[in-house]
Amino acid sequence: MLIRIFIIVSLLFIAGCASQQTNSTSHVIHYYQAETQKAYDDVLAELEIAITENNFRITGHSKVGKVIRDRGSKNFPNYDTLQFCNLTHAKTLLLMSPHAVSYMPCNIVTYQFKGKTIVKTHLLPIDTNNKDLNEFSEKMNKILKEIVDFSVEE
Helix, strand or coil: CHHHHHHHHHHHHHHHHCCEEECCEEECCEEEEEEECCCHHHHHHHHHHHHHHCCCEEEEEECHHHHHHHCCCCCCCCEEEEEEECHHHHHHHHHHCHHHHHHCCEEEEEEEECCEEEEEEEECCCCCCCHHHHHHHHHHHHHHHHHHHHHHCC
């Protein structure tokens, strides 16, 4: 129980420290979240399919919950983070704003809470001083939301 509280507090702390700078304007990170009763492993498999079908490459998979269980916390819940990127999109984003590198790669977290599987991703800011960046971010946010939604469809 203490480990669970520590992880939640740590994640909240990290999110609180993660304010991003783009074009000298501070932005709040917005998240998109969905939940499902589907089996956890099915959700992860659907995420991988949705990510690759949207022409992204998975660049990392952190299996935090599994690692904690492997270290002796037998009943610790699942927590996973998938990182993914599309180099064409990355180049476009970075040419618009070098400071946007802080939004890369895309991340989606998956975890279990109160009998549900929760899938959550951070969205790119759409309120910068750069109109082209805002338009690009709106398109990317739509894709990110579709990926999350696909993974939780029952």
